Amino acid sequence: MNNRILVVDDEQEIADLIEVYLKNENYTIFKFYSAKDALACIESTELDLAILDIMLPDTSGFTICKKIREKYNYPIIMLTAKMEESDKITGLTLGADDYITKPFRPLEVVARVKAQLRRYKKYNIFQKEPAPETVIIHSGLVMNIKNHECFLNDKALILTPTEFSILRILLEQQGSVVSAEELFHMIWEDEYYCKSNNTITVHIRHLREKMNDTAENPKYIRTVWGVGYKIEK
Template sequence: MTVKILVVEDEKEISDLIEMYLLNEGFEVIMSETGEAALTSLNDQTINLAILDVMLPDYNGFDLCADIRKKYLFPIIMLTAKNTEMDKIHGLTVGADDYVTKPFQPLELMARVKAQLRRDGSYNSQQDKEAGSDDFESRGLKLQYANHQCFVNGHEVNLTPKEFAIIAYLTQHQGQVISSEALFQNVWGESYYEASTNTIMVHIRHIRDKIKAHSPGIEYIKTVWGVGYKFDE
């Protein structure tokens, strides 16, 4: 199956460069210069990953990312000239999976694209190996590991791939306290660094908020201060 990459970038020189490198890697590329055009493309075909510029003529890229996350779970890489820690945290908060700043090396961007696609697939394989086709159920929460679906009291909860990977890992180690370092290394597949704590906290908060909408009185994921997180039995 051909992997389809959506690139939303209004600077022609940059968009042409990204397209050339993606095509050389064998990906099918869908180019959009505006946020509206990107949303239209999503309605017309299945996308495997998106690269979003933050500064678009009709859309703030962060807002576009948030709108995409309302319906789609594929990995999203933000591409922007903004390089502050708060900008990166904001990008992760609205649902981005990675963040590349301009100017960038095209080969680094390609490596990040392939890493996101690989991790998305590897999570599927790893969870299937560990959990088989079994479901997980606890106090109204149900996870279907094989198809990456989460339900709370019969309502489907729309989790991003990394959010699902986090709660899946915690439920597969139910009752155990998982350190932030271990959680980051197993979900992101990267070495832990100081800013990773903020990344974990943002994703945990999103999971809690989405679950509480259908189960306001139950806390499934507990914070063990100074240690990490656990899925409470």
């Protein structure tokens, strides 16, 4: 079955362009120019990925993102015409997995979609198949990889798939420093990483907030400045 992708953008030329390029990759596209129609599709259609423009006439892409995350964990890529850091952070906070700033190259969108779908399929495999080490325990932190559950001091940590993947990598490589670039490639297998890409930084920040951890006095995730992140053994 072809992957089913939701595309929402009120700029018809952009939505149509994305549709053409993704259809060339044999994806099934559900394209909408308004949030109302997109929300109806989300409720009635099994989807594998969503591409959401932030600025829509009837509501924002942030609202759609939040609505999706109430029920589903498939990847979400946000489209933004702004370079403002706040837009990117807001999207990631609400559960988006990646963002693309307009104007963009259509082939970059295709590459990002493929990378997110690979990560999502890998995540689903983790859920269906026992991992070599099913449970990781560290300083009150318990991660059950098979069940995709995480607890801190017996309280459930509600993590997005991306946050779970980052924490899992750091736990599996306890004592070793993992760079942001390494994390990026291990999770998304994406060739479009660059030094200015702060996606990993934002996700690390959210993980720390959920774990009541801090960069200044870390108990779990420590920043090794200029190198990367690590969890001590």
